[in-house]
Amino acid sequence: MPTQIFSTFEAFFDSIQHANLRAMVRGPGRGNWVLTNLIFNKVGVQLGQANANAIVEGSSKLGGVSIFIPTFGSTTMSGNGQRFDDRSLLVAGPGDEFCLSATEAQRHWCSLFIPHQSLNVADGDVIVPLRAQRGLLRLPVERVQRFRSVIEALESIALQSPTAFASAASQGTAEQKLVTELRRVLAVPHPVDQSAGRHEVPRNQIIRRSMDYVEQHDGECLSVAQLAVAANVSERTLRAAFEQYFGEAPVRFLKLRTLHQVRKALRSADPSVATVTDIATQFGVWQLGRFARDYRSLFRELPSATLRRQ
Numbered sequence: 001m002p003t004q005i006f007s008t009f010e011a012f013f014d015s016i017q018h019a020n021l022r023a024m025v026r027g028p029g030r031g032n033w034v035l036t037n038l039i040f041n042k043v044g045v046q047l048g049q050a051n052a053n054a055i056v057e058g059s060s061k062l063g064g065v066s067i068f069i070p071t072f073g074s075t076t077m078s079g080n081g082q083r084f085d086d087r088s089l090l091v092a093g094p095g096d097e098f099c100l101s102a103t104e105a106q107r108h109w110c111s112l113f114i115p116h117q118s119l120n121v122a123d124g125d126v127i128v129p130l131r132a133q134r135g136l137l138r139l140p141v142e143r144v145q146r147f148r149s150v151i152e153a154l155e156s157i158a159l160q161s162p163t164a165f166a167s168a169a170s171q172g173t174a175e176q177k178l179v180t181e182l183r184r185v186l187a188v189p190h191p192v193d194q195s196a197g198r199h200e201v202p203r204n205q206i207i208r209r210s211m212d213y214v215e216q217h218d219g220e221c222l223s224v225a226q227l228a229v230a231a232n233v234s235e236r237t238l239r240a241a242f243e244q245y246f247g248e249a250p251v252r253f254l255k256l257r258t259l260h261q262v263r264k265a266l267r268s269a270d271p272s273v274a275t276v277t278d279i280a281t282q283f284g285v286w287q288l289g290r291f292a293r294d295y296r297s298l299f300r301e302l303p304s305a306t307l308r309r310q
Contacts (some may be wrong), residue, residue: 002158002165003188006033009052012213014098018066018113019092030031038156038165040175047071047155049106056100060092064115065090067182068100069144071151079136087138091146091186096134097173110151118179119186133186147185150177153286163279164300169282173221177284180223206249220260221284224250258283259298262291266306276303 006012034049060066067251069089070077077083078101079090092098094116154174157164165171213230214222227250230237235250242250265279277288278304285291295303303309 002038003034003036005054006035009033009050009054012048012050013060013143015016016048016111018046018111019058019060019098023054023056026053026055029237036155037092038158038166038174040171040178042115042118043175043178045154045178046111047108047158048111049108050102051106053102057098059095059097059111061113062094064113065091065093066096066121067112067114068111069097069148069151071108071110071148071155075101075105075164076104076107076246077102082136082283083137084217085138086146087141088136089139089144089185090136091134093134103128112153112178112182114179119183132137137186139185145183147181150181151284151299153288154178154241157281157286157288161275161281164277164281165283167278169219170278173282173284176223177286183225201231201233203241203244206238207245210238210242216259221258222254224254227254255294256298259291259295262295262303263299264308266303267270269307271307274307276307279307 006015009023009025012035013021015037017034017037025122031051033051036047037047038047067089068079070084073089073300074084074086078090080099082088084090088099090100110245117156165174209231210227213227224235224238229233231238231241238247242248242253246253262280262285263281266276267281269279279292280288292302299306
Protein backbone atom coordinates (compact mmCIF):
# COMPACT_ATOMS: atom_id res chain seq x y z
CA MET A 1 0.00 0.00 0.00
CA PRO A 2 1.43 3.44 -0.89
CA THR A 3 -0.22 5.07 2.17
CA GLN A 4 1.01 4.41 5.70
CA ILE A 5 -0.32 5.64 9.03
CA PHE A 6 2.09 6.25 11.92
CA SER A 7 1.33 6.75 15.59
CA THR A 8 4.67 8.47 16.35
CA PHE A 9 6.47 11.32 14.67
CA GLU A 10 9.77 9.40 14.86
CA ALA A 11 8.45 6.62 12.60
CA PHE A 12 6.85 9.19 10.31
CA PHE A 13 10.05 11.18 9.71
CA ASP A 14 12.16 8.03 9.41
CA SER A 15 10.02 7.04 6.42
CA ILE A 16 10.60 10.26 4.48
CA GLN A 17 12.93 9.38 1.61
CA HIS A 18 13.82 12.62 -0.16
CA ALA A 19 16.12 14.08 2.50
CA ASN A 20 18.18 13.27 5.57
CA LEU A 21 16.17 14.78 8.41
CA ARG A 22 16.43 15.81 12.04
CA ALA A 23 13.00 16.59 13.52
CA MET A 24 11.64 17.86 16.82
CA VAL A 25 7.99 18.31 17.75
CA ARG A 26 7.08 21.41 19.76
CA GLY A 27 3.82 20.16 21.23
CA PRO A 28 1.56 17.12 21.51
CA GLY A 29 0.12 15.63 18.36
CA ARG A 30 -3.55 15.69 17.43
CA GLY A 31 -3.87 12.38 15.68
CA ASN A 32 -1.94 10.00 13.49
CA TRP A 33 0.74 10.91 10.97
CA VAL A 34 0.03 9.89 7.37
CA LEU A 35 2.49 9.41 4.51
CA THR A 36 1.80 8.36 0.93
CA ASN A 37 4.86 7.24 -1.00
CA LEU A 38 4.78 6.96 -4.81
CA ILE A 39 7.64 5.99 -7.12
CA PHE A 40 7.37 6.72 -10.83
CA ASN A 41 10.55 5.27 -12.31
CA LYS A 42 13.16 7.90 -11.35
CA VAL A 43 10.72 10.40 -9.81
CA GLY A 44 9.64 10.07 -6.19
CA VAL A 45 6.57 11.72 -4.66
CA GLN A 46 5.65 11.81 -0.99
CA LEU A 47 2.43 13.26 0.38
CA GLY A 48 2.40 13.91 4.10
CA GLN A 49 -0.14 14.84 6.77
CA ALA A 50 1.52 16.06 9.96
CA ASN A 51 -0.39 16.60 13.17
CA ALA A 52 1.94 18.45 15.54
CA ASN A 53 4.05 21.60 15.58
CA ALA A 54 7.54 20.67 14.49
CA ILE A 55 10.98 21.90 13.49
CA VAL A 56 12.62 19.90 10.71
CA GLU A 57 16.22 20.36 9.61
CA GLY A 58 18.06 18.37 7.00
CA SER A 59 19.78 18.14 3.67
CA SER A 60 18.43 16.93 0.35
CA LYS A 61 19.79 13.74 -1.11
CA LEU A 62 22.48 13.72 -3.78
CA GLY A 63 21.78 13.04 -7.42
CA GLY A 64 18.67 15.14 -7.74
CA VAL A 65 16.52 18.07 -6.73
CA SER A 66 13.98 18.06 -3.92
CA ILE A 67 10.88 20.25 -4.11
CA PHE A 68 8.66 20.90 -1.10
CA ILE A 69 5.26 22.57 -1.30
CA PRO A 70 2.59 22.88 1.41
CA THR A 71 -0.85 21.84 0.14
CA PHE A 72 -2.85 22.76 3.27
CA GLY A 73 -1.95 25.19 6.02
CA SER A 74 0.83 26.83 4.03
CA THR A 75 0.72 30.13 5.95
CA THR A 76 1.51 28.33 9.22
CA MET A 77 4.83 27.07 7.83
CA SER A 78 8.25 28.62 7.21
CA GLY A 79 11.12 27.49 5.00
CA ASN A 80 14.68 28.68 5.66
CA GLY A 81 13.29 31.40 7.92
CA GLN A 82 10.77 32.75 5.39
CA ARG A 83 7.02 32.33 5.68
CA PHE A 84 5.30 30.23 3.02
CA ASP A 85 2.25 31.56 1.23
CA ASP A 86 0.06 30.24 -1.58
CA ARG A 87 2.72 31.23 -4.16
CA SER A 88 5.67 29.55 -2.44
CA LEU A 89 7.63 26.36 -2.77
CA LEU A 90 11.07 25.29 -1.55
CA VAL A 91 13.68 23.97 -3.97
CA ALA A 92 16.75 22.18 -2.59
CA GLY A 93 19.58 21.13 -4.86
CA PRO A 94 21.74 18.06 -4.23
CA GLY A 95 23.03 18.21 -0.65
CA ASP A 96 21.46 21.62 0.11
CA GLU A 97 20.70 22.32 3.77
CA PHE A 98 17.21 23.52 4.67
CA CYS A 99 14.94 24.11 7.63
CA LEU A 100 11.15 23.80 7.86
CA SER A 101 9.06 24.85 10.83
CA ALA A 102 5.34 24.91 11.59
CA THR A 103 3.28 26.82 14.14
CA GLU A 104 0.06 24.86 13.71
CA ALA A 105 -0.49 21.14 14.18
CA GLN A 106 -2.50 20.16 11.12
CA ARG A 107 -0.92 20.66 7.72
CA HIS A 108 -0.48 18.76 4.47
CA TRP A 109 2.50 18.87 2.15
CA CYS A 110 4.05 17.29 -0.91
CA SER A 111 7.72 16.63 -1.62
CA LEU A 112 9.21 15.45 -4.90
CA PHE A 113 12.62 14.12 -5.81
CA ILE A 114 13.63 14.59 -9.45
CA PRO A 115 17.00 13.68 -11.00
CA HIS A 116 18.54 17.07 -11.80
CA GLN A 117 19.40 16.10 -15.36
CA SER A 118 15.67 15.59 -16.02
CA LEU A 119 14.96 19.23 -15.21
CA ASN A 120 18.01 21.02 -16.55
CA VAL A 121 17.08 20.59 -20.22
CA ALA A 122 15.72 23.13 -22.69
CA ASP A 123 12.11 22.76 -23.82
CA GLY A 124 11.06 25.09 -26.61
CA ASP A 125 11.34 28.63 -25.25
CA VAL A 126 12.22 27.80 -21.63
CA ILE A 127 15.14 26.45 -19.66
CA VAL A 128 15.53 25.66 -15.99
CA PRO A 129 18.81 26.97 -14.58
CA LEU A 130 18.65 25.17 -11.24
CA ARG A 131 21.65 26.98 -9.77
CA ALA A 132 19.60 30.18 -9.79
CA GLN A 133 16.37 28.47 -8.73
CA ARG A 134 17.00 27.32 -5.19
CA GLY A 135 15.66 28.16 -1.76
CA LEU A 136 12.18 29.39 -1.00
CA LEU A 137 10.73 30.72 -4.26
CA ARG A 138 7.66 32.90 -4.74
CA LEU A 139 6.36 32.30 -8.22
CA PRO A 140 3.50 33.65 -10.36
CA VAL A 141 0.27 32.55 -8.76
CA GLU A 142 -1.09 30.92 -11.93
CA ARG A 143 1.97 28.64 -12.17
CA VAL A 144 1.71 27.51 -8.55
CA GLN A 145 -2.06 27.02 -8.73
CA ARG A 146 -1.66 24.80 -11.78
CA PHE A 147 1.01 22.77 -10.05
CA ARG A 148 -1.12 22.45 -6.90
CA SER A 149 -4.05 21.17 -8.94
CA VAL A 150 -1.81 18.48 -10.47
CA ILE A 151 -0.63 17.38 -7.00
CA GLU A 152 -4.18 17.38 -5.61
CA ALA A 153 -5.38 15.22 -8.49
CA LEU A 154 -2.45 12.83 -8.00
CA GLU A 155 -3.19 12.53 -4.28
CA SER A 156 -6.89 11.93 -4.88
CA ILE A 157 -6.19 9.07 -7.28
CA ALA A 158 -3.56 7.50 -5.01
CA LEU A 159 -5.98 7.49 -2.06
CA GLN A 160 -9.08 6.35 -3.94
CA SER A 161 -7.43 3.80 -6.23
CA PRO A 162 -4.12 2.47 -4.82
CA THR A 163 -3.56 0.26 -7.90
CA ALA A 164 -3.99 3.08 -10.43
CA PHE A 165 -0.22 3.56 -10.78
CA ALA A 166 0.75 -0.10 -10.64
CA SER A 167 1.34 -0.54 -14.38
CA ALA A 168 4.54 0.42 -16.17
CA ALA A 169 2.52 2.57 -18.57
CA SER A 170 0.89 4.66 -15.83
CA GLN A 171 4.22 5.07 -14.01
CA GLY A 172 5.98 6.25 -17.15
CA THR A 173 3.18 8.69 -17.92
CA ALA A 174 3.18 10.01 -14.35
CA GLU A 175 6.95 10.55 -14.42
CA GLN A 176 6.74 12.46 -17.69
CA LYS A 177 3.79 14.55 -16.52
CA LEU A 178 5.41 15.54 -13.22
CA VAL A 179 8.73 16.45 -14.86
CA THR A 180 6.88 18.54 -17.46
CA GLU A 181 4.87 20.37 -14.78
CA LEU A 182 7.93 21.03 -12.63
CA ARG A 183 9.88 22.40 -15.55
CA ARG A 184 6.91 24.60 -16.34
CA VAL A 185 6.54 25.94 -12.80
CA LEU A 186 10.27 26.65 -12.44
CA ALA A 187 10.88 27.90 -15.97
CA VAL A 188 12.50 31.21 -16.84
CA PRO A 189 12.63 32.82 -20.31
CA HIS A 190 15.27 31.38 -22.60
CA PRO A 191 17.62 34.08 -23.89
CA VAL A 192 17.44 34.43 -27.66
CA ASP A 193 20.27 35.82 -29.78
CA GLN A 194 18.42 38.57 -31.63
CA SER A 195 21.44 39.57 -33.72
CA ALA A 196 21.58 36.21 -35.46
CA GLY A 197 17.92 36.23 -36.34
CA ARG A 198 15.76 33.14 -36.38
CA HIS A 199 15.26 30.67 -39.20
CA GLU A 200 11.60 30.41 -40.18
CA VAL A 201 10.40 26.81 -40.43
CA PRO A 202 7.65 26.19 -43.03
CA ARG A 203 4.28 25.27 -41.56
CA ASN A 204 4.02 21.98 -43.42
CA GLN A 205 7.39 20.92 -42.07
CA ILE A 206 6.31 21.76 -38.52
CA ILE A 207 3.16 19.67 -38.91
CA ARG A 208 4.99 16.77 -40.52
CA ARG A 209 7.62 16.64 -37.78
CA SER A 210 4.96 16.89 -35.09
CA MET A 211 2.79 14.14 -36.58
CA ASP A 212 5.80 11.89 -37.10
CA TYR A 213 6.56 12.28 -33.41
CA VAL A 214 2.93 11.57 -32.47
CA GLU A 215 2.93 8.38 -34.55
CA GLN A 216 6.24 7.22 -33.10
CA HIS A 217 4.83 7.62 -29.58
CA ASP A 218 1.42 6.08 -30.10
CA GLY A 219 -0.15 5.14 -26.78
CA GLU A 220 2.02 7.57 -24.80
CA CYS A 221 1.02 10.80 -23.08
CA LEU A 222 2.58 13.76 -24.91
CA SER A 223 3.01 17.43 -24.08
CA VAL A 224 3.06 20.57 -26.21
CA ALA A 225 6.68 21.12 -25.19
CA GLN A 226 7.65 17.71 -26.61
CA LEU A 227 6.00 18.50 -29.94
CA ALA A 228 7.78 21.85 -30.08
CA VAL A 229 11.14 20.19 -29.49
CA ALA A 230 10.37 17.51 -32.09
CA ALA A 231 9.47 20.21 -34.63
CA ASN A 232 12.47 22.37 -33.60
CA VAL A 233 10.32 25.46 -33.06
CA SER A 234 9.03 27.49 -30.14
CA GLU A 235 5.70 26.62 -28.54
CA ARG A 236 4.29 29.89 -29.89
CA THR A 237 5.27 28.95 -33.47
CA LEU A 238 3.88 25.45 -32.98
CA ARG A 239 0.57 26.87 -31.76
CA ALA A 240 0.26 29.15 -34.79
CA ALA A 241 0.98 26.26 -37.17
CA PHE A 242 -1.61 23.98 -35.50
CA GLU A 243 -4.29 26.65 -35.46
CA GLN A 244 -3.75 27.33 -39.16
CA TYR A 245 -3.57 23.67 -40.18
CA PHE A 246 -6.01 21.89 -37.82
CA GLY A 247 -8.08 24.80 -36.55
CA GLU A 248 -7.08 23.66 -33.04
CA ALA A 249 -4.32 24.70 -30.67
CA PRO A 250 -1.83 21.88 -29.92
CA VAL A 251 -3.05 21.60 -26.31
CA ARG A 252 -6.58 20.95 -27.59
CA PHE A 253 -5.27 18.54 -30.23
CA LEU A 254 -3.45 16.51 -27.56
CA LYS A 255 -6.50 16.55 -25.29
CA LEU A 256 -8.65 15.10 -28.08
CA ARG A 257 -5.94 12.54 -28.79
CA THR A 258 -5.98 11.46 -25.13
CA LEU A 259 -9.77 11.07 -25.11
CA HIS A 260 -9.61 8.86 -28.19
CA GLN A 261 -6.72 6.84 -26.75
CA VAL A 262 -8.65 6.17 -23.55
CA ARG A 263 -11.76 5.22 -25.51
CA LYS A 264 -9.79 2.73 -27.60
CA ALA A 265 -8.33 1.19 -24.44
CA LEU A 266 -11.73 1.03 -22.73
CA ARG A 267 -13.26 -0.71 -25.73
CA SER A 268 -10.61 -3.43 -25.64
CA ALA A 269 -10.40 -3.86 -21.83
CA ASP A 270 -11.93 -6.60 -19.68
CA PRO A 271 -14.47 -4.87 -17.38
CA SER A 272 -14.12 -7.64 -14.79
CA VAL A 273 -10.47 -6.71 -14.29
CA ALA A 274 -9.89 -3.13 -15.47
CA THR A 275 -11.34 0.11 -14.11
CA VAL A 276 -11.78 3.47 -15.77
CA THR A 277 -9.30 5.00 -13.32
CA ASP A 278 -6.64 2.38 -14.05
CA ILE A 279 -6.96 2.93 -17.80
CA ALA A 280 -7.24 6.72 -17.70
CA THR A 281 -4.13 7.17 -15.56
CA GLN A 282 -2.09 5.28 -18.15
CA PHE A 283 -2.69 8.23 -20.48
CA GLY A 284 -1.96 10.97 -17.95
CA VAL A 285 -5.57 11.64 -16.92
CA TRP A 286 -5.68 12.65 -13.24
CA GLN A 287 -8.62 15.09 -13.22
CA LEU A 288 -11.17 12.27 -13.43
CA GLY A 289 -14.31 14.38 -12.96
CA ARG A 290 -13.34 16.79 -15.71
CA PHE A 291 -12.28 13.87 -17.91
CA ALA A 292 -15.67 12.17 -17.51
CA ARG A 293 -17.45 15.39 -18.53
CA ASP A 294 -15.21 15.90 -21.56
CA TYR A 295 -15.58 12.23 -22.55
CA ARG A 296 -19.36 12.35 -22.33
CA SER A 297 -19.49 15.60 -24.27
CA LEU A 298 -17.43 14.10 -27.10
CA PHE A 299 -18.76 10.52 -27.24
CA ARG A 300 -22.26 10.94 -25.76
CA GLU A 301 -21.65 8.37 -23.04
CA LEU A 302 -19.67 8.07 -19.83
CA PRO A 303 -16.37 6.16 -19.92
CA SER A 304 -17.82 3.61 -17.49
CA ALA A 305 -20.57 2.86 -20.04
CA THR A 306 -17.95 2.25 -22.74
CA LEU A 307 -16.12 -0.17 -20.45
CA ARG A 308 -19.26 -2.05 -19.36
CA ARG A 309 -20.43 -2.55 -22.93
CA GLN A 310 -17.36 -4.67 -23.59
